[in-house]
Amino acid sequence: MSVASFQHIAEIEKSPGYWAGVMRRFRRDPVAMIALFVVLALILMAVFAPLVAPADPYRASMLRRLRPIGTEGFPLGTDELGRDMLSRLIHGGRLSLLMGVTPVFIAFFIGSAIGITAGYVGGKVNSVLMRTVDVFFAFPSVLLAIALSGALGAGIFNGLLSLTVVFIPPIARIAESVTTAVRRIEYVEAARASGASSFTIVRVHVLGNVIGPVFVYATGLISVSLILASGLSFLGLGVKPPEPEWGLMLNTLRNAIYVQPWVAALPGLMIFITSISFNLLSDGLRSAMDIKS
Amino acid sequence: MLKYIAERILYTLPVAFGVSIVCFMLVHIAPGDPLTSILPPDASAQLQEEMRRIYGFDRPLPVQYGLWVLKVVQGDFGTSIATGRPVAMELGRALGNTLMLAVLATMIGFLFGGLFGFVAGYFRDSWVDRIASLISIVGVSVPHYWLGMVLVIIFSVQLNWLPATGAGPGGSADWVWDWAHVRHLILPAITMSVIPMGIVARTVRALVADILSQEFITGLRAKGLLDVGVFRHVVKNTAPTALAVMGLQLGYLLGGSILIETVFSWPGTGFLLGQAIFQRDLPLLQGAILTLAMIFVALNLLVDIVQSLLDPRVQRS
Amino acid sequence: MTIESAALLQVNDLTKHFPLSGGFFGRSAGVVRAVDSISFEVAPGETLGIVGESGCGKSTTARLLVNLIEPDSGQVILEGKRVGADMSVRDMRRHMQMVFQDSYASLNPRLTMEDSIAFGPNVNGMARQKALALAHDLLFRVGLEPRRFAGRYPHELSGGQRQRVNIARALAFSPKIVILDEAVSALDKSVEAQVLNLLADLKKELALTYIFISHDLNVVRHMSDRVMVMYLGQVAEIGPVDSLYSSPAHPYTRALLAAMPSMDPDKRTMEAPLAGDPPNPINPPPGCRFHTRCKFAQDVCAKEQPVLHILPHAGHMAACHAHIPHSGHSGLEARA
Numbered sequence: 001m002s003v004a005s006f007q008h009i010a011e012i013e014k015s016p017g018y019w020a021g022v023m024r025r026f027r028r029d030p031v032a033m034i035a036l037f038v039v040l041a042l043i044l045m046a047v048f049a050p051l052v053a054p055a056d057p058y059r060a061s062m063l064r065r066l067r068p069i070g071t072e073g074f075p076l077g078t079d080e081l082g083r084d085m086l087s088r089l090i091h092g093g094r095l096s097l098l099m100g101v102t103p104v105f106i107a108f109f110i111g112s113a114i115g116i117t118a119g120y121v122g123g124k125v126n127s128v129l130m131r132t133v134d135v136f137f138a139f140p141s142v143l144l145a146i147a148l149s150g151a152l153g154a155g156i157f158n159g160l161l162s163l164t165v166v167f168i169p170p171i172a173r174i175a176e177s178v179t180t181a182v183r184r185i186e187y188v189e190a191a192r193a194s195g196a197s198s199f200t201i202v203r204v205h206v207l208g209n210v211i212g213p214v215f216v217y218a219t220g221l222i223s224v225s226l227i228l229a230s231g232l233s234f235l236g237l238g239v240k241p242p243e244p245e246w247g248l249m250l251n252t253l254r255n256a257i258y259v260q261p262w263v264a265a266l267p268g269l270m271i272f273i274t275s276i277s278f279n280l281l282s283d284g285l286r287s288a289m290d291i292k293s
Numbered sequence: 294m295l296k297y298i299a300e301r302i303l304y305t306l307p308v309a310f311g312v313s314i315v316c317f318m319l320v321h322i323a324p325g326d327p328l329t330s331i332l333p334p335d336a337s338a339q340l341q342e343e344m345r346r347i348y349g350f351d352r353p354l355p356v357q358y359g360l361w362v363l364k365v366v367q368g369d370f371g372t373s374i375a376t377g378r379p380v381a382m383e384l385g386r387a388l389g390n391t392l393m394l395a396v397l398a399t400m401i402g403f404l405f406g407g408l409f410g411f412v413a414g415y416f417r418d419s420w421v422d423r424i425a426s427l428i429s430i431v432g433v434s435v436p437h438y439w440l441g442m443v444l445v446i447i448f449s450v451q452l453n454w455l456p457a458t459g460a461g462p463g464g465s466a467d468w469v470w471d472w473a474h475v476r477h478l479i480l481p482a483i484t485m486s487v488i489p490m491g492i493v494a495r496t497v498r499a500l501v502a503d504i505l506s507q508e509f510i511t512g513l514r515a516k517g518l519l520d521v522g523v524f525r526h527v528v529k530n531t532a533p534t535a536l537a538v539m540g541l542q543l544g545y546l547l548g549g550s551i552l553i554e555t556v557f558s559w560p561g562t563g564f565l566l567g568q569a570i571f572q573r574d575l576p577l578l579q580g581a582i583l584t585l586a587m588i589f590v591a592l593n594l595l596v597d598i599v600q601s602l603l604d605p606r607v608q609r610s
Numbered sequence: 611m612t613i614e615s616a617a618l619l620q621v622n623d624l625t626k627h628f629p630l631s632g633g634f635f636g637r638s639a640g641v642v643r644a645v646d647s648i649s650f651e652v653a654p655g656e657t658l659g660i661v662g663e664s665g666c667g668k669s670t671t672a673r674l675l676v677n678l679i680e681p682d683s684g685q686v687i688l689e690g691k692r693v694g695a696d697m698s699v700r701d702m703r704r705h706m707q708m709v710f711q712d713s714y715a716s717l718n719p720r721l722t723m724e725d726s727i728a729f730g731p732n733v734n735g736m737a738r739q740k741a742l743a744l745a746h747d748l749l750f751r752v753g754l755e756p757r758r759f760a761g762r763y764p765h766e767l768s769g770g771q772r773q774r775v776n777i778a779r780a781l782a783f784s785p786k787i788v789i790l791d792e793a794v795s796a797l798d799k800s801v802e803a804q805v806l807n808l809l810a811d812l813k814k815e816l817a818l819t820y821i822f823i824s825h826d827l828n829v830v831r832h833m834s835d836r837v838m839v840m841y842l843g844q845v846a847e848i849g850p851v852d853s854l855y856s857s858p859a860h861p862y863t864r865a866l867l868a869a870m871p872s873m874d875p876d877k878r879t880m881e882a883p884l885a886g887d888p889p890n891p892i893n894p895p896p897g898c899r900f901h902t903r904c905k906f907a908q909d910v911c912a913k914e915q916p917v918l919h920i921l922p923h924a925g926h927m928a929a930c931h932a933h934i935p936h937s938g939h940s941g942l943e944a945r946a
Binding site for chain 1: 307308309311312314315316319320322323430431433434435436437438439440442443445446450451544545547548549551552555556566567569570571578582585586589590593
């Protein structure tokens with residue numbers, strides 16, 4: 001075939017891509033859309049907390065301790081130091097969401113890198129990487145998070161670090177498993193037979209087909225991370241007072257359950273709502289990505 | 294068969310080895326000198342040197358690790374800095390309490406989760422399925438320590454039916470199987486059972502729906518097998534995976550009980566762990582984490598083996 | 611250094627054994643002797659058919675040729691140059707390309723047809739616009755209108771259409787040899803016929819050489835100039851298509867051909883052509899690998915491996931003691 005005989009036909013019928021189809025299916029799922037709405041609302045509330053919250057979350061007053069829900073001026077009551085619960089809950093979303101989402105986010109990148117490398121290269125590299133990952137995976141996640149946090153000491157940074165380490169192994173394992181499967185499919189063989197470098201093959205053929213499932217899995221981990229992060233603060237690791245954070249608030253309000261039980265339960269309710277919304281969102285995303293059903 | 298078991302054990306050994314290293318290193322990644330938790334800050338330099346030698350902190354790390362492993366294998370986990378008693382003794386007692394709680398929670402979770410899941414899978418896509426799915430999502434999404442608090446609010450504070458904390462009247466840690474003690478077990482067990490319940494429900498539902506949609510079921514029905522017969526087939530095929538999930542959940546609960554035990558002040562290993570962290574009681578911390586992690590590893594291995602016994606296909610993979 | 615030969619492709623003693631994992635810590639529990647020292651040639655412009663049952667090593671051989679699997683030993687010599695020594699693997703891949711059986715799995719579900727075809731040339735240095743133009747040209751050549759098909763995704767095409775795209779992709783390199791590994795086996799019969807016709811046309815237009823792998827003896831007969839029969843990783847028989855089909859020499863070939871369903875009511879199969887199960891490539895029988903299922907097996911067959919021996923017909927060879935004079939075998943007419 002001579003070069004001169006080619007002609008590029010500019011006008012071709014283009015199909016909508018894969019992600020367009022995913023978005024379309026997602027939009028049709030009412031539960032998923034509601035979950036998305038709630039999550040976005042929570043995020044916005046957290047970002048704009050100083051503007052949204054009616055009062056200063058740090059202003060304490062011993063006279064106004066543990067007022068019930070519906071008190072004049074304090075719609076959700078006050079906590080054990082007299083601070084406005086509504087404002088503290090709104091501000092609490094900042095740290096709680098941060099501690100919940102960030103570790104999964106970072107772990108997604110690191111875990112995917114490890115898993116894809118191990119899956120594509122295979123052989124000894126795979127064994128070494130995955131065995132190391134398996135050692136950390138051998139701990140129950142709660143135990144590992146607490147052990148690391150406990151050893152490093154309390155604090156936001158240590159908490160973030162511990163949680164990131166906890167979530168790297170599961171993500172790495174899934175990334176490795178999907179990559180190994182994809183690597184054996186014929187279109188990757190054909191790509192190898194075309195003389196492309198490994199890096200190009202991973203970039204063009206492997207990455208696009210692996211990231212999707214791994215991403216969906218990671219979004220499913222966010223709710224776990226939220227609960228764990230708040231759990232750390234609940235135990236006195238993680239966030240330190242007087243910072244507002246839902247788990248920490250549950251801790252300091254524990255003894256208040258005998259006085260104002262429902263005020264004391266509010267922070268946990270926020271965790272629950274956030275967690276279930278992320279879960280429904282993740283489920284909706286998974287359904288939308290599943291071409292078969 | 295035996296070859297498979299031997300293989301699995303040999304595979305687990307390096308992992309267990311790695312786990313022990315991580316447990317050992319935990320103490321050493323802690324900021325500050327391990328000695329600071331043992332000695333008062335104004336201790337003389339000479340005293341510090343002596344303690345360093347006694348505890349072996351002056352030896353190179355691999356040597357310290359080796360000595361530690363040797364002692365652990367003989368059952369000597371060191372002495373708790375806070376209580377002065379042998380760590381092994383403290384752990385032993387606490388472990389019994391946690392085991393009680395975790396086993397009960399797993400059984401409850403498996404029972405209800407299995408029920409919900411089975412019904413959901415059997416009546417797939419019906420309103421029953423949707424409710425069961427909802428329950429299972431709730432189970433997976435709810436922060437269990439909060440749930441514990443809510444249950445305490447309802448049943449202890451408001452209704453005063455059940456106690457809020459502890460494992461026995463007067464906070465005693467000596468267990469007796471009488472109502473006075475068992476009533477302390479109810480709330481923590483129910484709270485804990487929610488975690489496996491959600492996961493078991495999901496798993497069983499997926500399994501049952503999958504099996505029922507397979508063609509061999511249509512074949513069975515065509516042969517005239519009544520629904521009871523199909524039911525038995527479904528159970529037989531779901532059992533191995535469901536049991537595996539249950540085993541894993543039990544291990545997870547044993548290892549991750551700290552949050553619920555803290556809420557209920559239940560004197561188990563989790564509670565002990567919390568104390569150890571709070572008081573920087575390093576020998577106890579190390580001992581507790583090592584024990585719990587190893588139990589989890591061993592349980593995983595056991596589940597693997599039992600699953601391969603029940604489902605011959607697993608062996609070939 | 612070039613090796614003198616009229617053949618376009620020469621394969622010498624190509625071998626691949628796969629270690630079996632198992633045992634403790636992956637210590638070898640045995641080897642699968644997938645391809646065991648096979649040798650053959652392909653002349654320019656011909657179609658060599660490769661047939662055999664599942665597990666005989668046909669697909670492994672194909673992958674060894676394009677170096678998707680590294681051979682344990684042996685040489686692949688293309689146009690007189692040894693691949694790996696005189697010619698790089700990368701260069702070899704510009705001359706020899708492959709079309710796989712599963713048309714759907716052969717295409718990246720995330721790429722459009724034009725992107726899939728343009729990937730190869732683009733990666734080898736061709737500018738993207740030119741590569742796309744080449745892709746459109748090739749789509750046209752394989753009978754798919756570029757305007758309609760260039761922007762589509764694999765799941766939107768039928769099996770036959772996808773396979774045409776796969777052929778176009780292989781042709782994007784202007785290869786000399788195209789290996790078709792069960793390329794039409796998964797297609798409906800009517801579609802298969804269309805694709806086979808396309809292949810025949812392309813071969814003439816572009817002066818291609820084919821290696822056509824299949825388990826379907828009829829299709830192989832239709833497409834090939836010469837045919838190679840493989841059994842358990844070795845070459846049983848090789849020869850011109852007419853000669854091999856009318857006078858098969860190796861008992862295995864005879865059995866395969868006898869097992870072909872025929873439209874002729876007078877040709878009835880009276881007895882099972884093959885006895886026993888295909889043995890394990892992990893522990894092949896000693897001596898001739900076929901002897902455990904062979905009607906004509908004699909003592910020598912269990913002891914010595916027969917080598918390919920030239921038969922009276924030109925270019926026709928078989929590895930069977932019955933056809934090797936002075937082998938100790940009394941020949942096919944005498945029964946054991």
